[in-house]
Amino acid sequence: MIDTGKAFCVANKQFMNGIRDLAQYSSNDAVVETSLTKFSDSLQEMINFHTILFDQTQRSIKAQLQNFVKEDLRKFKDAKKQFEKVSEEKENALVKNAQVQRNKQHEVEEATNILTATRKCFRHIALDYVLQINVLQSKRRSEILKSMLSFMYAHLAFFHQGYDLFSELGPYMKDLGAQLDRLVVDAAKEKREMEQKHSTIQQKDFSSDDSKLEYNVDAANGIVMEGYLFKRASNAFKTWNRRWFSIQNNQLVYQKKFKDNPTVVVEDLRLCTVKHCEDIERRFCFEVVSPTKSCMLQADSEKLRQAWIKAVQTSIATAYREKGDESEKLDKKSSPSTGSLDSGNESKDKLLKGESALQRVQCIPGNASCCDCGLADPRWASINLGITLCIECSGIHRSLGVHFSKVRSLTLDTWEPELLKLMCELGNDVINRVYEAKVEKMGVKKPQPGQRQEKEAYIKAKYVERKFVDKYAISSSPPEQEKRMVSKSCEEKRLSISKLGPVVAVNSDEARRESLFCPDELDSLFSYFDTSSKLRSIKSNDSGIQQSSDDGRESLPSTVSANSLYEPEAERQDSSVFLDSKHLNPGLQLYRASYEKNLPKMAEALAHGADVNWANSEENKATPLIQAVLGGSLVTCEFLLQNGANVNQRDVQGRGPLHHATVLGHTGQVCLFLKRGANQHATDEEGKDPLTIAVEAANADIVTLLRLARMNEEMRESEGLYGQPGDETYQDIFRDFSQMASNNPEKLNRFQQDSQKF
The missing domain is CATH 1.25.40.20 (Ankyrin repeat-containing domain)
Structure with missing residues (x-):
């Protein structure tokens, strides 16, 4: 079931990627693109919930039942083997006792003693066997119910997550349904209008009407004019081929097909001229001449030829004007000013999960909203960055890779105390002061909730490319004088290991009293792990405790004090060692x-x-x-x-x-x-x-x-x-x-x- 579920998640993820691609291909239709993107993001979260469900299933059922089979059943089988063995020995003792002749008193006593000892051993083993049976039955019952209960709770969490996700999506789906109804009506109306136009066009005579092609030097896409022209080849046969020509970016280019890369005929229109050609047999021809080559072109009509000639001439004049404006700007351009920005810098008890971890982390300044988009009540966190995230931003952080961001749930995952304290030491405000130091200066706006593509681009620029980090806050290297001062101070602080002196030996009983465990607990712990003679030898050899055969007491040899290796912590906090961070390399x-x-x-x-x-x-x-x-x-x-x-x-x-x-x-x-x-x-x-x-x-x-x-x-x-x-x-x-x-x-x-x- 788990393997099939994982395969399902993989196939489903491929399907989601297909939907995302379809959304990108529909970029011209805002409704389709927005809807497909929103639906794919929601379904992607369901895939994530599925993956979590299968992982919890593996831990709650598979791992526990495997442990039950490997450990508890093995003990039961061992007890059963011993019981069968002693039962057989008892049967043999009974047979031997029955076969002894009464006149052989010595053999009678021996057989009786063996039978008595065997019966005692049988009773003891039988009791152990019955105990193992009862323990196995009880544990089988509890383990199965415990596993299934955990499994059902995992399903409960899964369906709750799905319900919450689609509850948020419900209003949008309802609005989209209403839009679709209107779109169907509009499509039917448009179809009727097109049918009427079709019938009207069929009745019209186009024999004497040329298509009107207008040029626009200020076109938004940069294309002044475009259309089909015949081009004469430069080969010996002088063949004519129909190509799609366009005037764009002060160049004349053509394509064989729309998917092909354009071929440049004239690289700079300022260097060319255009003229009519009346000395060849074909009609409607004109020539574009540059210093290095000449290009003979043919339009479909006289009007089109005049339009193309006028478009080329106008583009030539525009190219001269634009180049002149650029030259003036270069002459008046001033040297860039330099400036610097000062970077500003401004708390967990036991393993926590669910609302307690959520509440503690969200109490940190800035953590009540998503670090990247500002959505309220974030339920996810990046543990290596120390920030809180909404569910959508957390998915984008996962895609960056764990070397950039490690994502955890504040409500679903178990939190170790040191990790929770780490989250409480940082927070969104602290991290954003570093990673968004130049956002306002660069005029970049943070993405809003729901803007998936904008979020992806912003998060990548923020954490992967680090575009908004103030790179002038730290110089590349410290001054040489400060380097020498740092080196000298640190050298004076650090003591060489060769200068360590001995410390008074401590009795092993006293050392044991230092421990969190009492002596009996230590012995039981070591015996618990001590499963082989190899481990026992390691214990005796590596313990460092020497036992005297004279008085039976344990003593530790002369040793090195931990306090002699380093100076006290207070002395290390020398202000001369820690220089201003702005003069240090990262x-x-x-x-x-x-x-x-x-x-x-x-x-x-x-x-x-x-x-x-x-x-x-x-x-x-x-x-x-x-x-x-x-x-x-x-x-x-x-x-x-x-x-x-x-x-x-x-x-x-x-x-x-x-x-x-x-x-x-x-x-x-x-x-x-x-x-x-x-x-x-x-x-x-x-x-x-x-x-x-x-x-x-x-x-x-x-x-x-x-x-x-x-x-x-x-x-x-x-x-x-x-x-x-x-x-x-x-x-x-x-x-x-x-x-x-x-x-x-x-x-x-x-x-x-x-x-x-x-």
């Missing part, structure tokens, strides 16, 4: 704004063409994402990742964002990078991966996250589940960390506070 502005947690400046830098993966060669090739880690902002990291930042790009010390977040003890950022595919096996120049650094720093929360991520990764590889998110428990843990990092970050900062006590 990449450097993005780099600085990422540390300052200034999302509007970051959005401005990206609009000016900043490379999101720009590396600062003067600061160990650190990237904006690494600066966002150093600044300690989870939302800044999310913004860069949504805009294509490479989560695995490393600096000259071999450290990527995950390394830096681990060193600094930023648990929320570690969780975010792991969710975004960060490679935790990468090592720095000292051969240390993030897990080793976290263990040495005795940061139990980050150690837990890294170990669980590594175990989940190896489980997926061992089971062949490539490209899938992994175990539900793993996802639940990371979801809890994400919520805490966004809503209660102080709980994740206690490691940094407590580590100072040691």
